[in-house]
Amino acid sequence: MIPFAEWMPDIPAFNNPGATVAKNVLPAAIGYSPFPTAQVYSDALTAYCRGAFLAKDKAGAVYVYAGDATKLKILADAVWTDRTRAADPYVTAAGVNWGFVKWDETVIATNFSDEIQVITLGGANFANLAGSPPQAKHIAVARNFVILGNINDVGGDGLVPNRVHWSGLNNPETWTSSATTQADYEDLKGGGGNVQRVFGGEYAVVFQETTIWRMSYVGTPAIWQFDETAPGTGLLAPGLAAQEGDSIYFLSPRGFSVIKDGSSVSSIGNSKVDRFVLDDIDTADLSKCSAVVDSKTHRVYFTYPGSGAIDGLPNRMVVYDYTIQKWSYSEQDIQQLFIAATTGYTLDGLDSISTNIDSFTVSFDSSEWTGGRGQIAAFNSSNQMVFYTGTPMTATVETSEVQLTPQKRTLLTAVRPLVDGGSQTVQSGTRDLQTSSTTWTTARTPTTSGRANIRDNARYHRFRVNLSGEWTNAQGVEPEGAAAGWR
Numbered sequence: 001m002i003p004f005a006e007w008m009p010d011i012p013a014f015n016n017p018g019a020t021v022a023k024n025v026l027p028a029a030i031g032y033s034p035f036p037t038a039q040v041y042s043d044a045l046t047a048y049c050r051g052a053f054l055a056k057d058k059a060g061a062v063y064v065y066a067g068d069a070t071k072l073k074i075l076a077d078a079v080w081t082d083r084t085r086a087a088d089p090y091v092t093a094a095g096v097n098w099g100f101v102k103w104d105e106t107v108i109a110t111n112f113s114d115e116i117q118v119i120t121l122g123g124a125n126f127a128n129l130a131g132s133p134p135q136a137k138h139i140a141v142a143r144n145f146v147i148l149g150n151i152n153d154v155g156g157d158g159l160v161p162n163r164v165h166w167s168g169l170n171n172p173e174t175w176t177s178s179a180t181t182q183a184d185y186e187d188l189k190g191g192g193g194n195v196q197r198v199f200g201g202e203y204a205v206v207f208q209e210t211t212i213w214r215m216s217y218v219g220t221p222a223i224w225q226f227d228e229t230a231p232g233t234g235l236l237a238p239g240l241a242a243q244e245g246d247s248i249y250f251l252s253p254r255g256f257s258v259i260k261d262g263s264s265v266s267s268i269g270n271s272k273v274d275r276f277v278l279d280d281i282d283t284a285d286l287s288k289c290s291a292v293v294d295s296k297t298h299r300v301y302f303t304y305p306g307s308g309a310i311d312g313l314p315n316r317m318v319v320y321d322y323t324i325q326k327w328s329y330s331e332q333d334i335q336q337l338f339i340a341a342t343t344g345y346t347l348d349g350l351d352s353i354s355t356n357i358d359s360f361t362v363s364f365d366s367s368e369w370t371g372g373r374g375q376i377a378a379f380n381s382s383n384q385m386v387f388y389t390g391t392p393m394t395a396t397v398e399t400s401e402v403q404l405t406p407q408k409r410t411l412l413t414a415v416r417p418l419v420d421g422g423s424q425t426v427q428s429g430t431r432d433l434q435t436s437s438t439t440w441t442t443a444r445t446p447t448t449s450g451r452a453n454i455r456d457n458a459r460y461h462r463f464r465v466n467l468s469g470e471w472t473n474a475q476g477v478e479p480e481g482a483a484a485g486w487r
Helices: 274-280 283-288 348-352
Strands: 021-023 025-027 032-034 036-044 051-056 062-067 072-076 079-082 099-103 106-110 117-120 135-142 145-153 158-166 184-187 195-199 204-208 212-219 223-228 241-244 247-252 255-260 264-267 290-294 299-304 316-321 326-331 336-341 374-379 384-392 395-398 410-431 452-458 460-483
Touching: 021 025, 025 316, 025 326, 032 395, 036 079, 051 099, 051 106, 051 336, 051 374, 062 106, 062 336, 099 135, 106 135, 135 195, 145 195, 158 195, 184 223, 195 241, 241 299, 247 290, 255 274, 274 299, 274 316, 290 374, 384 460, 452 460
Parallel strands: 021 326, 241 290, 290 336
Antiparallel strands: 021 395, 025 032, 032 460, 036 384, 051 062, 062 072, 072 079, 099 106, 106 117, 135 145, 145 158, 158 184, 195 204, 204 212, 212 223, 241 247, 247 255, 255 264, 290 299, 299 316, 316 326, 336 374, 374 384, 395 460, 410 452, 410 460
């Protein structure tokens, strides 16, 4: 058997220990599993999604918020309802997204161009956060402080992209520097560039373009201690980082990495996918990238605009399973990734699905209707929120290139795909010289014996299996043939 091993596009095809193509599949312990299609859950926002956020109140009720350039909205009965501040719409600048955090029973949001916004969970409208905080691109919560990064200090110091500013202790409405409240700011020294993202927890992690800082709470008079833990390793784009516990997975200008405890950085993409993505990504539209961790499946998803993207809309998603340390990818158009949950339906709200009870395919006992299931979600190219709960996407997996008969050509007669379920077609790719390009046979469907009859004669072979329908696991192929001599 030639297995479908880990996707490693950065390594040459011949004798690659992994797979050369793993499209629209997910990494599995052995081979690959299906990548579900996106299923539309909501109606459309009025414009391109610039950020989305899931929050739960003390009673466990689910709230999903999303923002575009001019509005902030809440999701209810799969419909987006306006919660924009009463005074006037927002003016989110091009290349900037909304950032959100939960603070007690409120959600705080920032977009750099407008006053920072706050809403009580389930409240009527967002409003300006009290205390005159500076405007900022990024926001986090750490050790009972709200922390802002990449500051626009309107009426004061103006644009300070290397500044981190934090609120008073236990008070997001206090921002004037004070030893009593512990509110203050820090301008990061050195040439690290703009603050690209801030992550919170027991400590804070601040990403600049070319370095990383750990913020540790030490109390007065310093309040926070700043330690530069990864000089030379920064964040390529604000959206290309996602946190799970004490681990943050991110794409730096050097490649994919993970930082643990805010200090220890390890590569996860070197000699695997780094070169593929860094060569493919459109650096003119980095602001549209996003990433998320699905802790239930132990996978990190990164989406970006790559080759063939239209108007900078992300069309590539790379997936990393951090338990088995394997990669795969998908091709689909996505505005924004995030973790969401179904918000539940009222009886009246079920009319948005159908007015005919016989047309419902999901049992009324299902949690689909009560809400609360956190899972990976996205906004599609039509501004609609989607969940990945559909049938398997049409997929393609290729093996590495091998010499089936050492030092000789091989007359191939058949290939058996080792796939559980679904429908498959098989192709053989051949060449006789390393300097030649690969020639692919037409796609053949396996017979009732499970063998796809493919006849070719070459020195080097690789195999492609195209998958559709309801399949569950793809492990590899079994080629059949015999040595065919030296020439």
